[in-house]
Amino acid sequence: MADIYQFTAKTIDGGERSLGDYRGSALLIVNVASKCGFTPQYEGLEALHKNYAARGFAVLGFPCDQFGHQEPGDEAQIREFCSLTYGVSFPMFAKIEVNGERAHPLYQFLKKARTGILGTEAIKWNFTKFLVDRQGQVVERYAPTDKPESLAPAIEALL
Numbered sequence: 001m002a003d004i005y006q007f008t009a010k011t012i013d014g015g016e017r018s019l020g021d022y023r024g025s026a027l028l029i030v031n032v033a034s035k036c037g038f039t040p041q042y043e044g045l046e047a048l049h050k051n052y053a054a055r056g057f058a059v060l061g062f063p064c065d066q067f068g069h070q071e072p073g074d075e076a077q078i079r080e081f082c083s084l085t086y087g088v089s090f091p092m093f094a095k096i097e098v099n100g101e102r103a104h105p106l107y108q109f110l111k112k113a114r115t116g117i118l119g120t121e122a123i124k125w126n127f128t129k130f131l132v133d134r135q136g137q138v139v140e141r142y143a144p145t146d147k148p149e150s151l152a153p154a155i156e157a158l159l
Contacts, residue, residue: 001138002136003110003135003136004019004022004029004106004110004132004138004153005019005020005022005023005025005136006019006020007017007019007105007106009062009093009094009096009104009106009110010065010093010094010096011091011092011093012075012078012079012092012094013075013079013092014075014094016018017091017093019106019136022058022060023136024056024134025056025057025058025134026056026057026058026131026132026133026134026155026158026159027057027058027059027060027131027132028045028057028058028060028129028130028131028132028148028151028155029060029062029106029110029129029130029132030045030060030061030062030127030128030129030130031062031063031096031098031107031123031126031127031128032045032061032062032063032064032071032084032092032126032127032154033063033064033065033067033070033071033080033126033127034070034071034073034077034078035070035071035072036065036067036068036070036071036125036126038125038126038127038144038145039070039126041147041148042082042085042086042088043086043125043148044149045059045061045088045090045148046059046086046087046088046089046090047148047149048148048149048151048152048155049089049090050089051152052155052159055159056134056159057155057158057159058090058091058092059091060090060091060093061082061088061090061091061092061093062091062092062093062095062096062098062106062107063075063078063092063093063094063096064095064096064097064098064100064123064126065095065096066097066098066100066123067125067126070091070126071095071126074095075094075095076096078092079092088108096134098111098123098128099122099123104137109138110130110138110141111115111123113130113137113138114130114138114139114140114141115141116128116141116143124143124144125144126144128132128141128142128143128144129141129142129146129148129151130142131151131155131158133153133158134158136147139154139158140154145152
């Protein structure tokens, strides 16, 4: 597959969404968790989403429970937590796996498109971020330790 637009994912509300719906937008795709040391990054992710949405940018959140059981809740609990605690308005999707045989096809694609340190494909922890340009190409992979606000210049360059 040449770009992310050929994938679909289940939304946090249970519907199916084509990533083709985001054609022409720059995206930041993030595997998120509610009980992680990096969870406060929701605040920065929401700020990026609000600051750049009108210019064709969106954050897409994919909850994942593969790292230290840090996303134990179901979709309703995750949605409520994100809304009440961080005012999340960016699109959230159903809980997925990002590593292993059951990794979501989108994440299989993202990991091949931009490998991590020493060429490893595996996602190392929650809040790994993939920046996607307006043509659906993965342009950068960021570590969980990279704060959302530090990505603003790279996002600006795509808009």
